[in-house]
Amino acid sequence: MSRKKSGQAKRVINRWFKERQIYHRSDGVVHFISMSTRTQIALASVIGAALLWVAYASVNVVFKEQIIVAKERDRRVIETVFNKRLAQSQRAYDDVSSLNVIMQREFDATMAEISSRHQTLKAMVERKVSVANDLQALSKSLSEAGSPNGQKPANGNRIMIDVAPAEPTPRQSRVSMLRRQAAREASLQGAQIPLNSPAAPALQQMRAASSELYVEQVLLLASLEERASKKIDELKLILASTGVGAEQLTTAPKISNLVLAQGGPFVDPSNVSDINSAFFRHANRAALVVDQLREVQNAVNSVPLSSPVLVSRKFTSGFGVRRDPITGSAASHQGIDFSAAWAAPIASTASGIVKFAGVRAGYGRCVEVDHGNGFMTRYAHLNRIVVRQGQKVKLNQKVGELGSSGRSTGPHIHYEVMFRGQPRNPLRFIEAGRYVFES
Numbered sequence: 001m002s003r004k005k006s007g008q009a010k011r012v013i014n015r016w017f018k019e020r021q022i023y024h025r026s027d028g029v030v031h032f033i034s035m036s037t038r039t040q041i042a043l044a045s046v047i048g049a050a051l052l053w054v055a056y057a058s059v060n061v062v063f064k065e066q067i068i069v070a071k072e073r074d075r076r077v078i079e080t081v082f083n084k085r086l087a088q089s090q091r092a093y094d095d096v097s098s099l100n101v102i103m104q105r106e107f108d109a110t111m112a113e114i115s116s117r118h119q120t121l122k123a124m125v126e127r128k129v130s131v132a133n134d135l136q137a138l139s140k141s142l143s144e145a146g147s148p149n150g151q152k153p154a155n156g157n158r159i160m161i162d163v164a165p166a167e168p169t170p171r172q173s174r175v176s177m178l179r180r181q182a183a184r185e186a187s188l189q190g191a192q193i194p195l196n197s198p199a200a201p202a203l204q205q206m207r208a209a210s211s212e213l214y215v216e217q218v219l220l221l222a223s224l225e226e227r228a229s230k231k232i233d234e235l236k237l238i239l240a241s242t243g244v245g246a247e248q249l250t251t252a253p254k255i256s257n258l259v260l261a262q263g264g265p266f267v268d269p270s271n272v273s274d275i276n277s278a279f280f281r282h283a284n285r286a287a288l289v290v291d292q293l294r295e296v297q298n299a300v301n302s303v304p305l306s307s308p309v310l311v312s313r314k315f316t317s318g319f320g321v322r323r324d325p326i327t328g329s330a331a332s333h334q335g336i337d338f339s340a341a342w343a344a345p346i347a348s349t350a351s352g353i354v355k356f357a358g359v360r361a362g363y364g365r366c367v368e369v370d371h372g373n374g375f376m377t378r379y380a381h382l383n384r385i386v387v388r389q390g391q392k393v394k395l396n397q398k399v400g401e402l403g404s405s406g407r408s409t410g411p412h413i414h415y416e417v418m419f420r421g422q423p424r425n426p427l428r429f430i431e432a433g434r435y436v437f438e439s
């Protein structure tokens with residue numbers, strides 16, 4: 001078959017390019033050129049190639065314009081596609097950066113709120129701690145008073161005023177109520193998050209974390225408030241046991257006004273977000289209670305709860321009607337008597353200012369201390385006085401030495417407590433002071 005084909009081709013070639021002789025005459029001489037098949041094929045190939053080149057060049061020249069236009073069109077298409085892509089990615093970039101701006105703004109606002117609330121809480125806690133420290137100092141001083149007969153309480157410094165920071169434990173019902181309320185307040189914060197925004201999940205997460213923190217902060221305030229009111233109740237109980245109630249020493253409505261006027265609001269309610277103004281209400285409520293605690297504590301500070309003799313002593317005579325040791329007839333005893341070692345130190349039973357230091361008829365060498373809030377104490381029959389009139393004295397500070405000056409049958413201290421000029425039974429006060437440790 002292939003042999004048949006190659007034979008056919010050979011026949012075609014032999015027919016087209018059979019050997020030829022070309023004759024030509026010049027100057028009467030005839031020449032002839034013989035052209036073999038091979039030469040003819042080579043010549044035909046060269047001519048053919050030249051023809052093809054001429055054709056291509058002609059087409060190129062004729063269609064040059066069209067080619068350029070086509071190329072330009074292609075270029076434009078590519079450019080358009082490229083620009084479209086570029087615009088798309090620019091938009092995507094803008095979306096991302098505006099998202100970042102939104103997130104950043106939200107984050108900054110949330111942080112500012114949390115930080116402002118944190119500052120409030122910190123100030124609040126410091127306020128409470130300073131009152132607690134004062135109370136602790138008082139308890140410590142009173143612990144030295146011990147029992148009326150000089151021995152220290154068996155359980156040492158066990159104090160009724162529990163000033164050590166305990167677990168915040170506001171009542172359970174109140175906690176859940178507050179938790180709900182705070183969660184409601186927290187849910188009002190910020191603008192609505194568009195649900196289709198790509199930032200929505202992140203923003204929601206941030207809000208949730210912030211809300212949780214808000215609830216915790218509100219509960220912390222509540223526990224501060226709770227502990228402060230518990231302390232107030234305890235102190236009022238101590239005062240009540242002296243026979244002089246807290247209501248006689250503090251004026252609650254005036255205190256509240258004073259707090260608002262002086263201490264002022266913890267947080268400036270203007271210029272804060274809704275959530276922080278809600279927090280402001282919680283904080284001010286707690287601040288009011290803490291300041292009330294301070295008031296009650298100041299009142300307690302003016303109450304002579306200690307014993308005038310801190311060393312070993314013997315309670316020898318009570319308050320009220322008794323047989324007069326000198327005349328033998330019935331007489332009112334306006335104080336109580338202790339006997340102790342000669343020149344034993346006699347101490348002020350609360351802080352105050354020395355109103356009198358000298359000799360008084362019947363009392364002998366005598367010191368009187370004004371403690372404020374209507375309280376005064378008198379220390380009589382002293383051997384020696386170590387303070388002068390107008391001097392400030394602290395709780396348990398020595399004012400003199402035990403003696404037997406004045407109308408006295410032997411070395412002892414006659415001690416009086418007066419409230420608004422009326423003598424009160426000093427034993428009730430000393431007992432109340434003990435109650436601080438022993439109850």
Ligand SMILES: [Zn+2]
Pocket residue numbers: 317333335336337413414415
């Ligand atoms: Zn007496």
